[in-house]
Amino acid sequence: MVENVRELLKAHEGLKREVYLDIENSSMVPTEVLEAILPYFNKRAYGNPTLTHKPGWEAFEAIMESAQKISGFLGCKSLEEVNFTPGETEANNLALLGATLQTRGKGKKIVISEVEPLSIMHVTEMLTKYGFTVSKIPVDSEGFINLERLKEAVDGNTVFVSLSAVNHEIGTIQPIKEAQKIVKDKNPNAIFHTDASDAYGKIPFSVQDLGVDMATISSYKILGPRGIGALYVKEGVNIERILEGQIGTQKLWPGVENTPLIVGFAKASELAFQNLEENVRHMRNLRDKLINGIFEKIADVRLNGPKGEKRAPDNVNISFLRCEGEALTIELSLNGVYVSSGSACTRRLLQPSHVLVAIGRKFEEAHGSILMKVTRYHTEEDIDYVLEVLPKAVERLRGISGTTVVE
Amino acid sequence: MSRVPLPYSQKILELFRNPKNLGRMEDATVSAVAGNPQCGDMITFYLKINEQEIIEKATFESYGCAANIATSSIATEKVKGMKLEDAWKITWKSVAEEVGGLPAVKFHCGILAVGALRRAIRAYYKNKQIAPEWLPKELTFEEKQALEEEELARILEKKMKMAEEK
Ligand code: FES
Numbered sequence: 022m023v024e025n026v027r028e029l030l031k032a033h034e035g036l037k038r039e040v041y042l043d044i045e046n047s048s049m050v051p052t053e054v055l056e057a058i059l060p061y062f063n064k065r066a067y068g069n070p071t072l073t074h075k076p077g078w079e080a081f082e083a084i085m086e087s088a089q090k091i092s093g094f095l096g097c098k099s100l101e102e103v104n105f106t107p108g109e110t111e112a113n114n115l116a117l118l119g120a121t122l123q124t125r126g127k128g129k130k131i132v133i134s135e136v137e138p139l140s141i142m143h144v145t146e147m148l149t150k151y152g153f154t155v156s157k158i159p160v161d162s163e164g165f166i167n168l169e170r171l172k173e174a175v176d177g178n179t180v181f182v183s184l185s186a187v188n189h190e191i192g193t194i195q196p197i198k199e200a201q202k203i204v205k206d207k208n209p210n211a212i213f214h215t216d217a218s219d220a221y222g223k224i225p226f227s228v229q230d231l232g233v234d235m236a237t238i239s240s241y242k243i244l245g246p247r248g249i250g251a252l253y254v255k256e257g258v259n260i261e262r263i264l265e266g267q268i269g270t271q272k273l274w275p276g277v278e279n280t281p282l283i284v285g286f287a288k289a290s291e292l293a294f295q296n297l298e299e300n301v302r303h304m305r306n307l308r309d310k311l312i313n314g315i316f317e318k319i320a321d322v323r324l325n326g327p328k329g330e331k332r333a334p335d336n337v338n339i340s341f342l343r344c345e346g347e348a349l350t351i352e353l354s355l356n357g358v359y360v361s362s363g364s365a366c367t368r369r370l371l372q373p374s375h376v377l378v379a380i381g382r383k384f385e386e387a388h389g390s391i392l393m394k395v396t397r398y399h400t401e402e403d404i405d406y407v408l409e410v411l412p413k414a415v416e417r418l419r420g421i422s423g424t425t426v427v428e
Numbered sequence: 429m430s431r432v433p434l435p436y437s438q439k440i441l442e443l444f445r446n447p448k449n450l451g452r453m454e455d456a457t458v459s460a461v462a463g464n465p466q467c468g469d470m471i472t473f474y475l476k477i478n479e480q481e482i483i484e485k486a487t488f489e490s491y492g493c494a495a496n497i498a499t500s501s502i503a504t505e506k507v508k509g510m511k512l513e514d515a516w517k518i519t520w521k522s523v524a525e526e527v528g529g530l531p532a533v534k535f536h537c538g539i540l541a542v543g544a545l546r547r548a549i550r551a552y553y554k555n556k557q558i559a560p561e562w563l564p565k566e567l568t569f570e571e572k573q574a575l576e577e578e579e580l581a582r583i584l585e586k587k588m589k590m591a592e593e594k
Contacts, residue, residue, distance in 0.1 A: 423489035
């Protein structure tokens with residue numbers, strides 16, 4: 022198997038340019054962030070932050086400073102509200118399970134939308150085995166949640182609501198503040214959580230302004246290191262731990278803190294927020310250049326998600342009809358453009374992304390979808406290169422599918 | 429998003445980049461389809477068959493992944509010059525072996541390729557209204573699997589649509 026992969030890698034030799042756009046699934050760490058992290062492995066603060074010696078106190082200081090910075094960017098009341106976890110998946114698990122453990126006996130209903138990330142979808146599914154019912158709010162063709170249906174769904178029995186602030190796949194910026202109000206009006210005791218991983222560092226918002234009880238954020242989505250994320254838990258909101266062990270500085274997550282990653286997360290946040298407006302403008306420019314370029318150069322394409330201001334500044338998600346997604350990712354990779362496709366192959370079937378199905382895409386539209394995210398580090402030249410490679414790739418694959426699929 | 433690691437062999441990559449016998453055949457004696465766009469996998473096989481029941485030419489079109497393109501390419505190469513009876517004996521396993529093995533999630537891609545080939549052969553005899561002795565009446569493994577996949581995709585799509593309407 023590894024042999025095969027080595028051969029695949031060899032096939033990539035001699036690429037004239039490489040453009041990485043798969044920020045959804047992992048990201049490169051910029052040198053500035055890397056340089057901030059490195060000393061924390063061996064120069065300083067490598068101690069356990071709960072222990073009484075210099076390297077421990079250094080770690081404590083570094084973690085608190087990082088939490089302080091992130092709490093500022095999030096618009097928290099205090100740094101105590103920031104709880105580090107090993108990532109978005111863990112933060113979402115903690116939010117859902119921690120809250121439902123806490124509220125057991127008080128109600129059995131969970132409300133989410135049809136387009137949540139899998140760490141929400143799958144955990145709620147699991148909770149149905151323990152007597153919870155899950156109500157999934159539908160979305161419209163651009164991915165916006167139906168607020169009327171939300172109003173109908175929330176009742177006195179509802180303990181938890183989770184709606185992501187920005188859709189991870191199609192970039193829909195949801196009306197979270199409104200949704201939060203609707204939920205609290207119907208049931209002030211229901212806990213409102215939002216996965217803000219695709220909002221943090223990409224659009225301006227503050228957790229206090231949104232009025233949410235909990236929010237998930239992730240480091241790699243803003244070009245920090247992988248393996249670290251955080252859950253904002255509003256002061257006064259109680260949730261239980263879902264893992265037990267030695268508790269350190271993080272009351273909701275036991276085990277030894279990973280100081281270098283926490284520092285990296287804070288550094289990446291700083292860089293993202295430093296010139297947020299300018300970064301957003303830059304990303305939006307590249308995003309629209311890419312979308313418009315694709316529509317100009319390639320026929321039979323569909324944009325998934327909304328256009329303009331209501332779309333996350335970094336998100337490009339497009340379906341290429343008569344083009345199989347996985348084949349397209351390979352073809353692009355061989356040309357130095359790295360993206361992901363909207364369908365995951367299960368044993369027998371290509372399983373289309375639940376988000377694309379929810380916005381009403383037909384299976385054949387979902388199968389040929391490609392997700393790309395731009396960052397402040399990408400340049401116009403990068404996008405030009407993608408626009409040079411992509412039409413050729415699509416054309417070649419459409420040549421292979423030929424007349425097999427006719428609409 | 430595609431989460432399955434796919435350590436494709438060199439052979440698959442090569443055939444993905446340069447597939448043989450690609451394209452629609454206008455003067456085909458017979459053609460057959462396996463899969464459907466809902467599966468995300470769909471392939472069409474074209475055969476040109478002469479009076480002696482020998483396959484003179486075979487081509488394909490594939491709306492499928494790299495493994496499907498590669499196995500289809502191999503299958504069309506293999507059957508060229510073969511008697512229908514011998515072409516019938518080609519199995520998905522032998523095709524998979526020839527591309528250097530397939531990861532488990534990609535078995536169906538090879539199965540579909542051979543499924544389409546067998547359907548084409550069956551269609552040929554059905555058109556001629558003859559039933560050679562060697563041709564099994566029952567569907568073979570590859571044909572059944574193709575059928576099942578098509579059925580599954582239809583059910584899945586219906587299920588997801590219903591879930592949506594709820
Ligand atoms: S044809 Fe289905 S994944 Fe290969």
